[in-house]
Amino acid sequence: xxxxxxxxxxxxxxxxxxxxxxxxxxxxxxxxxxxxxxxxxxxxxxxxxxxxxxxxxxxxxxxxxxxxxxxxxxxxxxxxxxxxxxxxxxxxxxxxxxxxxxxxxxxxxxxxxxxxxxxxxxxxxxxxxxxxxxxxxxxxxxxxxxxxxxxxxxxxxxxxxxxxxxxxxxxxxxxxxxxxxxxxxxxxxxxxxxxxxxxxxxxxxxxxxxxxxxxxxxxxxxxxxxxxxxxxxxxxxxxxxxxxxxxxxxxxxxxxxxxxxxxxxxxxxxxxxxxxxxxxxxxxxxxxxxxxxxxxx
Amino acid sequence: xxxxxxxxxxxxxxxxxxxxxxxxxxxxxxxxxxxxxxxxxxxxxxxxxxxxxxxxxxxxxxxxxxxxxxxxxxxxxxxxxxxxxxxxxxxxxxxxxxxxxxxxxxxxxxxxxxxxxxxxxxxxxxxxxxxxxxxxxxxxxxxxxxxxxxxxxxxxxxxxxxxxxxxxxxxxxxxxxxxxxxxxxxxxxxxxxxxxxxxxxxxxxxxxxxxxxxxxxxxxxxxxxxxxxxxxxxxxxxxxxxxxxxxxxxxxxxxxxxxxxxxxxxxxxxxxxxxxxxxxxxxxxxxxxxxxxxxxxxxxxxx
Numbered sequence: 362x363x364x365x366x367x368x369x370x371x372x373x374x375x376x377x378x379x380x381x382x383x384x385x386x387x388x389x390x391x392x393x394x395x396x397x398x399x400x401x402x403x404x405x406x407x408x409x410x411x412x413x414x415x416x417x418x419x420x421x422x423x424x425x426x427x428x429x430x431x432x433x434x435x436x437x438x439x440x441x442x443x444x445x446x447x448x449x450x451x452x453x454x455x456x457x458x459x460x461x462x463x464x465x466x467x468x469x470x471x472x473x474x475x476x477x478x479x480x481x482x483x484x485x486x487x488x489x490x491x492x493x494x495x496x497x498x499x500x501x502x503x504x505x506x507x508x509x510x511x512x513x514x515x516x517x518x519x520x521x522x523x524x525x526x527x528x529x530x531x532x533x534x535x536x537x538x539x540x541x542x543x544x545x546x547x548x549x550x551x552x553x554x555x556x557x558x559x560x561x562x563x564x565x566x567x568x569x570x571x572x573x574x575x576x577x578x579x580x581x582x583x584x585x586x587x588x589x590x591x592x593x594x595x596x597x598x599x600x601x602x603x604x605x606x607x608x609x610x611x612x613x614x615x616x617x618x619x620x621x622x623x624x625x626x627x628x629x630x631x632x633x634x635x636x637x638x639x640x641x642x643x644x645x646x647x648x649x650x651x652x653x654x655x656x657x658x
Numbered sequence: 659x660x661x662x663x664x665x666x667x668x669x670x671x672x673x674x675x676x677x678x679x680x681x682x683x684x685x686x687x688x689x690x691x692x693x694x695x696x697x698x699x700x701x702x703x704x705x706x707x708x709x710x711x712x713x714x715x716x717x718x719x720x721x722x723x724x725x726x727x728x729x730x731x732x733x734x735x736x737x738x739x740x741x742x743x744x745x746x747x748x749x750x751x752x753x754x755x756x757x758x759x760x761x762x763x764x765x766x767x768x769x770x771x772x773x774x775x776x777x778x779x780x781x782x783x784x785x786x787x788x789x790x791x792x793x794x795x796x797x798x799x800x801x802x803x804x805x806x807x808x809x810x811x812x813x814x815x816x817x818x819x820x821x822x823x824x825x826x827x828x829x830x831x832x833x834x835x836x837x838x839x840x841x842x843x844x845x846x847x848x849x850x851x852x853x854x855x856x857x858x859x860x861x862x863x864x865x866x867x868x869x870x871x872x873x874x875x876x877x878x879x880x881x882x883x884x885x886x887x888x889x890x891x892x893x894x895x896x897x898x899x900x901x902x903x904x905x906x907x908x909x910x911x912x913x914x915x916x917x918x919x920x921x922x923x924x925x926x927x928x929x930x931x932x933x934x935x936x937x938x939x940x941x942x943x944x945x946x947x948x949x950x951x952x953x954x955x956x957x958x959x960x961x
Contacts, residue, residue: 587954612954
């Protein structure tokens with residue numbers, strides 16, 4: 362029998378909405394290329410309607426996700442790290458295809474796993490760090506606690522396609538938010554493969570939704586959708602930043618801009634990233650005098 | 659109005675081609691609708707809604723709130739039509755009637771031991787008369803599905819006729835509860851029985867059983883209405899209810915209505931949507947068209 366060369370089965374890179382992998386409703390694709398110009402894959406060119414659907418899923422998932430115990434959210438983030446560890450080789454391979462050296466690619470994947478573990482640990486601790494009991498001059502017990510904002514629309518960093526996405530996503534969901542993330546436009550492979558990791562790690566569908574497509578096309582919708590509570594942007598393009606801020610004013614969205622972050626550095630992980638997507642609720646609870654004296658707090 | 663001279667043998671009603679109906683129904687979802695038409699369609703759909711609350715936990719307050727919503731759908735959008743009616747249980751008719759005042763919005767009441775219909779003729783008639791005395795403009799009755807399955811079509815027919823008589827001036831909607839009928843053939847047969855027995859509307863579902871309204875089942879009923887109209891010259895109205903919560907789906911229904919029954923039926927005298935959350939989705943779509951921005955439920959009244 363003559364030996365024939367086996368045809369490789371190529372993966373269809375699809376988007377991730379509500380725990381499923383649909384193709385974009387628009388039917389459009391673009392070609393993700395390596396820095397040398399080799400064609401790597403056909404990737405979905407998401408439309409505003411995909412974004413709208415993703416926001417709908419994220420909103421639907423918000424109540425249950427924010428209502429989970431902080432400890433349970435930590436367990437799930439840990440599980441994502443476990444799953445990523447198991448598929449390390451695939452990510453290293455994709456990063457190399459997208460232009461990283463082997464050493465840098467391995468480092469990026471390891472750091473991504475560690476960063477997930479890092480935020481997993483913070484899930485049930487940031488509240489204690491950022492909440493406070495406040496001194497007031499009346500007979501009230503006054504305290505401030507953090508609450509998740511809701512649905513976060515984030516445009517992930519373009520340069521570090523895996524660790525950048527993880528660094529944006531992890532603090533957002535650790536804090537009980539749900540999100541829609543636009544993966545790196547030119548390095549889209551890792552974003553889609555990471556969605557497969559999420560899908561196999563007990564993370565409820567809709568908590569994280571990942572789209573691929575053009576930043577310039579989707580940016581206005583990330584900024585002006587009325588059901589989005591905060592928009593996150595990671596590039597230094599001033600006109601884009603300005604445009605986001607203007608559109609975000611429509612429903613007083615919070616705009617979080619991370620410029621010049623070196624996502625491979627340790628300094629780019631901290632509980633302050635969780636805090637960036639939290640609202641502070643302050644409660645004035647009437648009390649009688651404490652300890653026989655005047656209001657004690 | 660034309661007189662109905664002969665009552666047909668309901669065991670001989672036309673059989674329905676299941677594959678054909680389902681394919682035909684799916685075609686209606688593929689029409690291209692341009693923006694201007696879409697806005698007109700959305701407003702029309704809004705105007706056809708029977709805003710409904712049929713829950714054990716309904717209170718006077720809930721019904722008043724719903725009535726307020728019916729009158730003030732979204733004040734930030736001037737010039738919107740109102741809904742067609744508010745649909746409640748008989749015990750809430752008086753509250754709804756008072757809350758709606760002279761707004762022109764009708765009060766529809768379910769009756770006849772809704773939703774199961776498992777009660778005596780006497781109880782059903784008194785239920786209906788109570789709702790009428792409280793001021794209901796329209797009555798939504800359920801048919802006895804058990805008797806229907808037993809083949810006692812005369813029983814079902816007589817019951818509808820008796821309720822129709824009790825309704826007096828009020829228009830009667832007959833709920834077939836298609837989710838419990840089991841096949842399109844039976845839906846067609848039940849539609850024919852209801853229309854010959856005096857129904858003003860035929861309605862798919864109570865909303866308590868899944869599946870509720872679907873496009874194929876509604877298509878079967880629309881075709882029954884069309885055939886009945888050709889035979890007797892009498893127009894019957896249609897009300898799909900339950901499961902229609904998206905504006906886009908409502909537009910698909912309007913396309914189907916237009917292509918099966920035509921423009922004469924394209925108003926709230928001859929077509930209604932039984933729904934509660936549909937109104938907000940339509941409002942959000944209309945605001946999207948107006949402002950160009952995707953909307954959030956946070957900025958619309960609860961339904």
